[in-house]
Amino acid sequence: MTTTGQGLGRPRDHEIDAAILVAARELLAAVGYAHVTMDATAAKAGTSKAAIYRRFHSKAEMLFAAVLHTAQVVLPADTGSLSGDLLALGQRIRSDMSSPTAREVVPRVIVEISRFPEVSQRLRTLFVASEREEIEALLSRAVGRGELSRMPNLTTVHRLLGGALFFTVFVIDEAIDDTELENVVDVLVLGLRDRP
CATH class of the missing domain: 1.10.10.60 (Homeodomain-like)
Structure with a gap:
């Protein structure tokens, strides 16, 4: 039955x-x-x-969810263009990463990832998967609008946008204003459109 x-x-x-x-x-x-x-x-x-x-399987996972995001998928804003959608997503990621609590938690989560492989696996399964679903929704809209001729590689787009912000905030400890973020998005969109 x-x-x-x-x-x-x-x-x-x-x-x-x-x-x-x-x-x-x-x-x-x-x-x-x-x-x-x-x-x-x-x-x-x-x-x-x-x-x-x-x-949550660990304190790191719980605090990561509390200060950055949960595993729940949040559809990105529909601004009417790929550049606008990526910029809105980038602004949200920047805001999340730049908070004082995120700046305290993320380095400690990285230490736990290096010590406990299961923490890394859980974060990938829960949080990275939800981030890529959000990016997939954003890119699907761009394909539907005709801005992109085909669906790009989700992993690549996620790494390029998230990686640029992570490196800026956590590695070199610099602010990234909207103008700089727009430059990052412009380069990303140009690469997505120009690929054969």
Whole structure:
């Protein structure tokens, strides 16, 4: 017999999801990355540590979701053009990466990735996959408008846009204003349009 629904187990409670992320952000701001614990987060969120571990496998994953983004796909703004769409996405990524909490969490997540391969795998499965879905939606619109003759490689576009912003913010610690971001987008769009 076939049944429909959410399958085995309890359905996810999105109020608990939100409470965990809010608690994690508040603790991070109050005590810093090193002193955030799953126990303290659970207590502040009014839930159990087990509920947190059903959602996140590590503190790094939880705080990454809390300060940068969750695994939920957020469709990029439709500005009417590929350049405009990429610029809007780039502005959102820049804003997320430049926040004080992101600047505290991301370097520590990188350390955990280097020590624990499973952290890297989880981040790729959850967060990189959702980012690429967002980019796919954006590029599909450009193909539909006739701005691109074919669908570009998602991985390449993701690496070029995200990589440029990551390098600027976290490696060389420079600000990237809208004019510079527009230049990055212009080069990216030119490359996408000129490829045979």
